[in-house]
Amino acid sequence: MSLLKAEDIAVHFGGVKAVDGVSFEVEAGEVFAIIGPNGAGKSTIFNLISRIYPLTKGRIWFDGQEITGLRAHQIAPLGIARTFQNIELFDHSTVLQNLLMGRHTHRRTNFLQDILFLPKVRREEHLHRHRVEEVIEFLELEAYRNKMIAGLPYGVRKVVEIGRALALGPKLILLDEPASGLSVEESQEVAFWIEDMRREMGLTVLMVEHDMGLVTAVADRVLAVANGRPLAQGTPAEVQADPEVQAAYLGTTAEAAA
């Protein structure tokens, strides 16, 4: 059984069919990439899985449970974490504080227990700290631990965003363009981390990415979309060789070119 399954999903905004009849399955432990030209519907697919947008059509399952009818706040506790195309961090907080906020969904204590700082609260705090320190070590963020986000280089902020998602301790991580705006070296580093997330953390990765170098380096399978519609699915090499995919990247579809 796959970890994530999307069946014939669609969302229409007025006349715009942002996503229209897309199906795919992501196996546990797999790195699965969604590619496509600008405006193809890639981020919208993430927003459907995260339950930010209501589905016009279709169904989604995660870890054996149907999540089609769930609300956005119910998704993270199931073990799905995500990053955003436009980094969404708290600029005037430190790296450590941002990562601790990634643990927020796991809080089991209530406000009264928190202000009395009961042993249960202390134990929980210790657990959150431990997980966050693991993430800091994993992503080599030690030097930035107490630095404000606002003053950090773009590449480091992107890594912190991945860190915040990892701090949640997810089963599935959704990475929205993890290499966008990064240098070639930084993008290669992201490729190593994705590999390590799978190998060391046992994570399943679903990513949207324009950088075909990164996709080819890390993805087991790829889904190509254009104008909200699926074009091809397969290994990176198979999808890149697909004539419809090639046509879509030239700004036209194969049908239009025929």
Ligand SMILES: Nc1ncnc2c1ncn2[C@@H]1O[C@H](COP(=O)(O)OP(=O)(O)OP(=O)(O)O)[C@@H](O)[C@H]1O
């Ligand atoms: N909330 C919304 N309301 C109306 N239209 C939307 C909404 N969200 C997305 N769209 C439209 O859906 C289409 C797909 O957008 P989406 O952002 O998913 O594309 P994308 O493949 O992620 O593009 P990019 O690579 O540029 O980020 C676009 O035409 C976009 O304008």
